[in-house]
Amino acid sequence: MNSLVCFCNGITENEILTALKKGAQSTSDIQRMTRAGTSCGKCLAVIDSLVEEYLAKIPVDPQQKIKFDL
Numbered sequence: 001m002n003s004l005v006c007f008c009n010g011i012t013e014n015e016i017l018t019a020l021k022k023g024a025q026s027t028s029d030i031q032r033m034t035r036a037g038t039s040c041g042k043c044l045a046v047i048d049s050l051v052e053e054y055l056a057k058i059p060v061d062p063q064q065k066i067k068f069d070l
């Protein structure tokens with residue numbers, strides 16, 4: 001599927017997924033990397049959903065959950 005997500009900037013779902021695969025962790029990262037969602041903002045809810053869905057599928061390294069405040 002390669003549907004257009006951000007009509008203002010012509011950014012497709014595939015381009016957003018590519019940014020996620022390259023390490024984007026948030027909607028702000030997607031905005032910075034693709035410019036999606038940086039004009040009218042109407043697509044931000046869709047971008048949020050794509051980010052949430054993608055991050056939910058990635059297994060979390062248990063070592064990264066541990067935060068030490070030394």
Ligand code: FES
Pocket residue numbers: 005006007008009036037038039040041042043044
């Ligand atoms: S549709 Fe994405 S910023 Fe307008």
